Amino acid sequence: xxxxxxxxxxxxKGKFFINKKVLVEGWIRSFRYSIFITLNDGxxxxxxxxILSKEFRKKITKEITIGTSIQVIGIIKESIGAKxxxxxxxxxxxxxxxxxxxxxxxxxLQPKKHSFEKLRKQAHLRFRTNIFSCIMRxxxxxxxxIHKYFHENGFFYLHTPIITTSNCEGSGKMFQIxxxxxxxxxxxxxxxxxxxxxxxxxxxxxxAETAALxxxxxxxxxxxxxxxxxxxxxxxxxxxxxxxxxxxYHLEENMNLAEDFxxxxxxxxxxxxxxxxxxxxxxxxxxxxxxxxSLLKKLELxxxxxxxxxxxTEAVKxxxxxxxxxxxxxxxxxxxxxxxxSEHEQYLVDKYFKIPVIVFDYPSCIKAFYxxxxxxxxxxxxxxxxxxxxxxxxGGSQREERYEIxxxxxxxxxxxxxxxxxxxxxxxxxxxxxxxxxLGFDRLVQFITGMNNIRDVIPFPRTPNNAEF
Amino acid sequence: xxxxxxxxxxxxKGKFFINKKVLVEGWIRSFRYSIFITLNDGxxxxxxxxILSKEFRKKITKEITIGTSIQVIGIIKESIGAKxxxxxxxxxxxxxxxxxxxxxxxxxLQPKKHSFEKLRKQAHLRFRTNIFSCIMRxxxxxxxxIHKYFHENGFFYLHTPIITTSNCEGSGKMFQIxxxxxxxxxxxxxxxxxxxxxxxxxxxxxxAETAALxxxxxxxxxxxxxxxxxxxxxxxxxxxxxxxxxxxYHLEENMNLAEDFxxxxxxxxxxxxxxxxxxxxxxxxxxxxxxxxSLLKKLELxxxxxxxxxxxTEAVKxxxxxxxxxxxxxxxxxxxxxxxxSEHEQYLVDKYFKIPVIVFDYPSCIKAFYxxxxxxxxxxxxxxxxxxxxxxxxGGSQREERYEIxxxxxxxxxxxxxxxxxxxxxxxxxxxxxxxxxLGFDRLVQFITGMNNIRDVIPFPRTPNNAEF
Numbered sequence: 001x002x003x004x005x006x007x008x009x010x011x012x013k014g015k016f017f018i019n020k021k022v023l024v025e026g027w028i029r030s031f032r033y034s035i036f037i038t039l040n041d042g043x044x045x046x047x048x049x050x051i052l053s054k055e056f057r058k059k060i061t062k063e064i065t066i067g068t069s070i071q072v073i074g075i076i077k078e079s080i081g082a083k084x085x086x087x088x089x090x091x092x093x094x095x096x097x098x099x100x101x102x103x104x105x106x107x108x109l110q111p112k113k114h115s116f117e118k119l120r121k122q123a124h125l126r127f128r129t130n131i132f133s134c135i136m137r138x139x140x141x142x143x144x145x146i147h148k149y150f151h152e153n154g155f156f157y158l159h160t161p162i163i164t165t166s167n168c169e170g171s172g173k174m175f176q177i178x179x180x181x182x183x184x185x186x187x188x189x190x191x192x193x194x195x196x197x198x199x200x201x202x203x204x205x206x207x208a209e210t211a212a213l214x215x216x217x218x219x220x221x222x223x224x225x226x227x228x229x230x231x232x233x234x235x236x237x238x239x240x241x242x243x244x245x246x247x248x249y250h251l252e253e254n255m256n257l258a259e260d261f262x263x264x265x266x267x268x269x270x271x272x273x274x275x276x277x278x279x280x281x282x283x284x285x286x287x288x289x290x291x292x293x294s295l296l297k298k299l300e301l302x303x304x305x306x307x308x309x310x311x312x313t314e315a316v317k318x319x320x321x322x323x324x325x326x327x328x329x330x331x332x333x334x335x336x337x338x339x340x341x342s343e344h345e346q347y348l349v350d351k352y353f354k355i356p357v358i359v360f361d362y363p364s365c366i367k368a369f370y371x372x373x374x375x376x377x378x379x380x381x382x383x384x385x386x387x388x389x390x391x392x393x394x395g396g397s398q399r400e401e402r403y404e405i406x407x408x409x410x411x412x413x414x415x416x417x418x419x420x421x422x423x424x425x426x427x428x429x430x431x432x433x434x435x436x437x438x439l440g441f442d443r444l445v446q447f448i449t450g451m452n453n454i455r456d457v458i459p460f461p462r463t464p465n466n467a468e469f
Numbered sequence: 470x471x472x473x474x475x476x477x478x479x480x481x482k483g484k485f486f487i488n489k490k491v492l493v494e495g496w497i498r499s500f501r502y503s504i505f506i507t508l509n510d511g512x513x514x515x516x517x518x519x520i521l522s523k524e525f526r527k528k529i530t531k532e533i534t535i536g537t538s539i540q541v542i543g544i545i546k547e548s549i550g551a552k553x554x555x556x557x558x559x560x561x562x563x564x565x566x567x568x569x570x571x572x573x574x575x576x577x578l579q580p581k582k583h584s585f586e587k588l589r590k591q592a593h594l595r596f597r598t599n600i601f602s603c604i605m606r607x608x609x610x611x612x613x614x615i616h617k618y619f620h621e622n623g624f625f626y627l628h629t630p631i632i633t634t635s636n637c638e639g640s641g642k643m644f645q646i647x648x649x650x651x652x653x654x655x656x657x658x659x660x661x662x663x664x665x666x667x668x669x670x671x672x673x674x675x676x677a678e679t680a681a682l683x684x685x686x687x688x689x690x691x692x693x694x695x696x697x698x699x700x701x702x703x704x705x706x707x708x709x710x711x712x713x714x715x716x717x718y719h720l721e722e723n724m725n726l727a728e729d730f731x732x733x734x735x736x737x738x739x740x741x742x743x744x745x746x747x748x749x750x751x752x753x754x755x756x757x758x759x760x761x762x763s764l765l766k767k768l769e770l771x772x773x774x775x776x777x778x779x780x781x782t783e784a785v786k787x788x789x790x791x792x793x794x795x796x797x798x799x800x801x802x803x804x805x806x807x808x809x810x811s812e813h814e815q816y817l818v819d820k821y822f823k824i825p826v827i828v829f830d831y832p833s834c835i836k837a838f839y840x841x842x843x844x845x846x847x848x849x850x851x852x853x854x855x856x857x858x859x860x861x862x863x864g865g866s867q868r869e870e871r872y873e874i875x876x877x878x879x880x881x882x883x884x885x886x887x888x889x890x891x892x893x894x895x896x897x898x899x900x901x902x903x904x905x906x907x908l909g910f911d912r913l914v915q916f917i918t919g920m921n922n923i924r925d926v927i928p929f930p931r932t933p934n935n936a937e938f
Contacts, residue, residue, distance in 0.1 A: 004717075006623055006685065025717040027683075027899050042685035042716070043623055069899040071717070097870070097900030124676075124891040125898065127683025136684055140625040147616050154475055154512055156609040161929040162631070162669075162692050163644075163707055165936050175632075175646045175662070177669065179696045182645070185654040193644070193696055193706070194936040200631075200646065207593075207929060207938065214496075214596025215605055216475065216511035222692065223631050227648045227662055237662070238632055247511070248473075248494040248540070401566070422593040422938055429594065430496050430538040431566035460630040460676060467634050467663040469676065469891055 002073055008043035010076065014085045017076040024048060024088065025071045025096075027128065034061050039072070042127070045134055045279050049079065049087040056093055067099035067128065116456050123460050123469045131283060134276040135449050135457055138269060142445060145268040146221065146242060149261060155217040155244060160204030162223065165196055166419040173227035174199040200225035205243050205436060206370070206423050209399060212245040212434055213426050219244040221441070229464050233453040234390070236442060238462035245436035251372075251381040251398040254435035255358055258385055258394050259307050261439075262356075266299050269448055284450045295450040298388060301355065307385065308353040311361045312340075318352060319344055339366045345386045357386045369413040371397040372433075373405060383437070390447045396437025403427040471542055477512035479545065483554045486545040493517060493557065494540045494565075496597065503530050508541070511596070514603055514748050518548065518556040525562055536568035536597065585925050592929050592938045600752060603745040604918050604926055607738060611914060614737040615690060615711060618730060624686040624713060629673030631692065634665055635888040642696035643668040669694035674905060675839070675892050677714040678868060681903055682895050688713040690910070698933050702922040703859070705911060707931035714905035720841075720850040720867040723904035724827055727854055727863050728776050730908075731825075735768050738917055753919045764919040767857060770824065776854065777822040780830040781809075787821060788813055808835045814855045826855045838882040840866040841902075842874060852906070859916045865906025872896040 004023045026041030026048070034057050038047035050072055064070075073092040079085055119126045126132040147157065163177055177200060179193040189197050204220040211218045220243040227237065244257070269277065281295040310318075319334040328351070332341050340359070348357050360383040364373060371380035381398035400406040406427055410417050417424075445457040455461040460469045473492045495510030495517070503526050507516035519541055521529075533539075542561040548554055588595045595601040616626065632646055646669060648662040658666055673689040680687045689712045696706065713726070738746065750764040779787070788803040797820070801810050809828070817826050829852040833842060840849035850867035869875040875896055879886050886893070914926040924930040929938045 008623070025901070026685075042625075042683055067899045069901040096902065097896070097898070099898045124679040124894060125683075127680045128899075129683075133684055136625060136627070136680070140620075140627075143626045144616055144620045147613055151609075151613045154477070156511075156605055157612045158605070158609075158928060159692070159709055161707060161931055161936070161938070163694075163931050163936050173648070175648060176651070177644045177646055178651075179642070179644060182647075182651065182656050187651050193698075193933060194931075195934045196936070198936050210593040211596045211605070211928060214511055214594075214598075215602055216495075223628070225632075229662075238630060240628055425593060427566070429566070429568045430536045430597075432494070432538040433565065459627060459680060462630055462632050462663075464662060465664045467630070467632050467665070467667050469630070 006043040007039065007041045007046065007048045010048060010086065010088075011044065011046050011084070015078070017086060018078055020076050021073065021091075022076055022088070023071065023073050026069070028064060028066055028068045028070065030066065031064050037064065037070075039070070042133060045130060045137075045275050046084075049081065049084055050074065051077075051087055051089045052093075053090050056090060060093060060095065063095055063098055065099050069096040070094065071096065116451075116453060120455055120461070127459075130279065132456070134279050135445070135451065136459070137276050138273050138280075138449055139445050139457065141269055141273050142265055142448065143221070143441070145265055145272075146441075149264050150217075150219045150244065153217070155219045155246075156211075156215050158204070158208055158211050158215075158218045158220050159222065160201070160207040160220050162201050163194070163198050164201045165194070165198055166416060172202045174202060175225050175227045202226060203241065203243065203438065205245065205438065206420075208243055208245040208436065209370075209434065210422065210426050212247045212436070213430070213432065216248075217244070217246045231464055233455075234443065234446075236454055236458065236461055236463060239443075239454075239458070240441040242439045242441055243436060245434065247432050247434045249398070249435040250433055251360060251383060251435060254396055254398060254437060255309065255360065255383055258383070258396060258437050258439075259358070262385070262394070262444075263303055265444070266302055266448065270296075270299060270303075280449055298450070299448065302387070305355050307356040307358050309358045309360065312359055312363065312379065313361065315340065315344075315348060315357075315359050319347065322347070322352065337363050337365060342391055345391045349386045349388055349391075356388070359384050359386065364409075367397070369409040369415050370399050370406070372400045373409070381435075387447060390443055393444060393447065394437050394439050396435065398433065398435040401427060401431045401433050403431065475512040476508065476510045476515065476517045479517060479555065479557075480513065480515050480553070484547070486555060487547055489545050490542065490560075491545060491557070492540065492542050495538070497533060497535055497537045497539065499535065500533050506533065506539075508539070511602060514599060514606075514744050515553075518550065518553055519543065520546075520556055520558045521562075522559050525559060529562060529564065532564055532567055534568050538565040539563060540565065585920075585922060589924055589930070596928075599748065601925070603748050604914070604920065605928070606745050607742050607749075607918055608914050608926065610738055610742050611734055611917065612690070612910070614734055614741075615910075618733050619686075619688045619713065622686070624688045624715075625680075625684050627673070627677055627680050627684075627687045627689050628691065629670070629676040629689050631670050632663070632667050633670045634663070634667055635885065641671045643671060644694050644696045671695060672710065672712065672907065674712050674714065674907065675889075677712055677905065678839075678903065679891065679895050681714040681716045681905070682899070682901065685717075686713070686715045700933055702924075703912065703915075705923055705927065705930055705932060708912075708923075708927070709910040711908045711910055712905060714903065716901050716903045718867070718904040719902055720829060720852060720904060723865055723867060723906060724778065724829065724852055727852075727865060727906050727908075728827070731854070731862070731913075732772055734913070735771050735917065739765075739768060739772075749918055767919070768917065771856070774824050776825040776827050778827045778829065781828055781832065781848065782830065784809065784813075784817060784826075784828050788816065791816070791821065806832050806834065811860055814860045818855045818857055818860075825857070828853050828855065836866070838878040838884050839868050839875070841869045842878070850904075856916060859912055862913060862916065863906050863908050865904065867902065867904040870896060870900045870902050872900065 002023045026039040029038045029040045035052050037050040040047045071094040074088040074090040079087040177198045224241045316336050361379045362382040364380045367380050367382045371382050384392050385394040387393045446454050471492045495508040498507045498509045506519040509516045540563040543557040543559040548556040646667045693710045785805050791797050830848045831851040833849045836849050836851045840851050853861050854863040856862045915923050
């Protein structure tokens, strides 16, 4: 039997294969002069050039169109072309499936310029395009290196529940889940599957905290949901979130971890996905002519310096000063106690510091109940990491580990205490200082791939009115 | 500053730390003779022995109870005890949180024998027990090595949608999702979030197929849902599933992959988690006295031989023969065309072959529409892998890649064609032979940890009437 290789294997080992007989399979990306086929199998952005032997030229030329899937057996030869070091001289070709529609070819498989909106309507076919396959390979490598990072640093992966009874964070609208026949009214939740109202989780943090208080270091990596009617290029109704939670960690250690983690991911992708990144870099240059900086430069900038760390109070001072000096005029004037808006965050990151910024110690009134109160009584041990272009990429905090203070905060924020008895329990039995953060995975994919719309970095995006595929 | 170490690091490097000053943090597992504390921080099942210095003995003895969280600074010394090679002589101890309730200590933290049912009612605290922390660490290593296996074999990780519009498989009851205020009647789905009825996905396979037909090799690893009212020790309403899908793969390659994959996971856990496995092995011996075989022997048996591969038709022949020979009497008599029941599968695996069995080429009438029809017109290219104890651990098939035949199968099985236009599309544009399988992650964790109830291998199990945490 002749051995089957991926195109990535063949091109990576290149000359090792010369004069060897191999079998490859893939989809045709181009066909020129009735001789040259470029074949892609998804393993890499690069194509293998196939030279049709004379006997095939007439026999199968008509059946060969862009997108047709074929199997080729042939001999690897050194290539005289400049683009590749090897090529495959065919001995046998089998056609699996052809592509009759020339419309499909023009819009999806070989357009002059891809319209991302058009591609989204063919979400099932966009895996066949160069641009989307690059994004998917980068997405894979990012997910893998995230697991690798936590694994090598002694964290345990935790599957927190998707179906939940309460919106513990008090933030965000939720999707309700039911098995009741909704034609019957009134609805009796005692007859529902879980005998109560249930929702899709917005975060696994509270559950992850209970796990960290036994296992030490844990992280989640799973889907979370928001039922807000947000039709923007940065929001999804269903997205993947990473939430590490660490016992015996103070806010500073949490910031160190978050910064090291982000840099690790970007370094890993620059190291392992350069060919996909380069492809995106070139195409973004063509498509987003406004972009001053290249994608690669933007990524390298994140690695270059330690992130700027400033307290919320310092950040507010800087913003007010800059406004006074008439260097900038904000739509929302800055006052202490307000939540920072995109315009403020962008000014700090893009104009003032020109590197990623970590803002910490936010006013307690704008943050969740579980964040640890500082001695000033006014601020909490929260931290947000702000990135160029996308703004907040990570939000985290040291958690309130003191039972009485936590209870008071729950009351003050009108959170339902009764649904949190188990969470409160962890502060009664061997409570410890602990911290964690959340990272929206898809938004980081958007940053690293440089895509304008978050719907183009996830296979089947879920947004308002949109769950067809 | 004194460096902080995990207990795992200290015990693994052992003598390297002797006479070094270190900082450790964790929860007290035992306290004897007012001198010896055993401390655990979740990083390992092993504890660090701490020797209280004289000055502490009186000062803090009263505050120290099982479960109390502490920070210790001390000097590592060689231990004269037989159980450990090093111990920590304390210089400074800080108490973070004590445990007032002696009830909690007796039921959760230090019971004579754990009642798993009781523990489930304290799901947020069971991370603090030896048994559950072992299971969670093994679960982590299994998840990690699954990502590692696919990554190293050229697969790309794919996030398929959780929210979906249809039950494409036609199998299993589904949870409905809505944002409509259910007090209003009649319900108008045009006003719902996605403008149509939506459900929680039972499988990512069909979406994964579309990705494999562009990227070559992909796999999913995410939560799936079943709304069946199954109150058994083997079913969860929310569980994690792994579904690889591979272009240009025939059934035999699919079986090879599945067998290699399962053996890789078990070998990895035997290699990396022996201390957790040994702990479980010992405790299972005590608790499940009926068990003839040890946990470790059971796992090694899976690795020892190639899995037995037989067609469904052969399997039926064997079962009928065995019944004729009066070696066994089945509750459900065996006839060709029926689905094999647990009793039949168990007989094949535990009594007849005594190793894992792959049954392939099932009758088409008992399998899903997307499985490839054999030339006999009666059977499909399906395969199930049957394991000792748990039965079916993997189910997979070669997919029907021929458009016309697939369309006919969709009609024959009363599947809604209109909802599958995108799936059918992939057979119209460069279709290729392809295959894949599904593995229920939690059930494999159950097999590897030897637990009787699947609810004890996932942090917060979801089952009928049960979604409190």
